[in-house]
Amino acid sequence: MPLPMLRARLFAVALALLPILGHAAETHLPAGTRVLADIAYGDDGRQRFDVYLPPGAENAPVLFIVHGGAWRNGWKDHPGLIANKAFHWIPKGYVIVSTGYRLLPEADPRIQADDVARAIAKAQRLAPAWGADPDRFILMGHSAGAHLVVLLGSNPALLAAHGARPPRGVVSLDSGALDVVGIMQARPHLSLFDDAFGDSPAYWRAASPHHALVRGAAPMLIVCSSRRRDACPPSWRFARKAAGLGTRVEVMEQDLSHMAINRELGLPGAYTPQVDAFIVDIDG
Numbered sequence: 070m071p072l073p074m075l076r077a078r079l080f081a082v083a084l085a086l087l088p089i090l091g092h093a094a095e096t097h098l099p100a101g102t103r104v105l106a107d108i109a110y111g112d113d114g115r116q117r118f119d120v121y122l123p124p125g126a127e128n129a130p131v132l133f134i135v136h137g138g139a140w141r142n143g144w145k146d147h148p149g150l151i152a153n154k155a156f157h158w159i160p161k162g163y164v165i166v167s168t169g170y171r172l173l174p175e176a177d178p179r180i181q182a183d184d185v186a187r188a189i190a191k192a193q194r195l196a197p198a199w200g201a202d203p204d205r206f207i208l209m210g211h212s213a214g215a216h217l218v219v220l221l222g223s224n225p226a227l228l229a230a231h232g233a234r235p236p237r238g239v240v241s242l243d244s245g246a247l248d249v250v251g252i253m254q255a256r257p258h259l260s261l262f263d264d265a266f267g268d269s270p271a272y273w274r275a276a277s278p279h280h281a282l283v284r285g286a287a288p289m290l291i292v293c294s295s296r297r298r299d300a301c302p303p304s305w306r307f308a309r310k311a312a313g314l315g316t317r318v319e320v321m322e323q324d325l326s327h328m329a330i331n332r333e334l335g336l337p338g339a340y341t342p343q344v345d346a347f348i349v350d351i352d353g
Contacts (some may be wrong), residue, residue, distance in 0.1 A: 104121055126200030128162070129201045134165065153335030157334075170333040182220050208222060224281045238289060247303045267350040276324040292344070305320055
């Protein structure tokens with residue numbers, strides 16, 4: 070099997086494993102962390118988020134996390150999503166929010182982005198009661214979740230339509246869909262993209278962060294896996310377009326797998342401090 074095809078198959082397998090990882094809540098958290106679970110922002114059971122509070126929070130920044138899962142799977146507390154990030158950022162005084170959202174086939178990616186925007190708006194309204202600052206939100210997503218947060222960060226109107234304030238910035242952890250139009254026009258591509266984005270070119274553009282990007286977009290850090298042939302080139306193209314619009318977008322290539330880019334964030338080593346430095350800079 071050709072190497073590019075093998076890499077694509079392995080990427081698809083990694084995404085398929087997300088539902089197997091289950092809904093088990095994170096149990097390993099820094100001492101003193103208080104958890105507010107299943108806060109509703111809509112009527113559906115998936116329209117819920119969890120909040121992880123550091124002791125004595127006061128005007129704290131908020132790391133707002135959106136899980137991956139090929140727009141079809143995953144949950145707000147699946148193993149590997151929160152613990153390492155919590156051990157790194159909660160002792161630094163960050164509040165962490167992890168949200169769920171409706172999934173395929175019930176909700177397509179644009180509806181999912183609307184769900185995330187509603188969740189952000191609700192979290193911003195509640196933030197003062199947690200000792201958090203509603204104007205200090207940093208959006209972070211992995212895989213499909215990265216696509217959703219970059220889409221929302223690319224055009225402030227998408228958040229404003231649901232009453233959400235602009236975030237300080239966005240951290241994208243190995244999105245597979247920065248340029249939806251380019252993906253769908255290329256042949257072959259993984260069937261999971263057909264399931265998510267269908268056959269309408271107009272919808273491809275509406276769901277494509279590259280095509281949604283406008284002047285005034287949020288600052289972004291795009292982390293991409295150098296092990297995936299199709300991960301980093303779209304990231305650099307996105308950054309070049311952003312630069313032309315006067316928007317800060319940094320690309321960080323990492324020699325890590327698609328799953329490791331999410332799970333290893335927060336662990337000691339060179340990777341976490343680089344992400345941390347971006348967050349501190351945009352929050353300053």
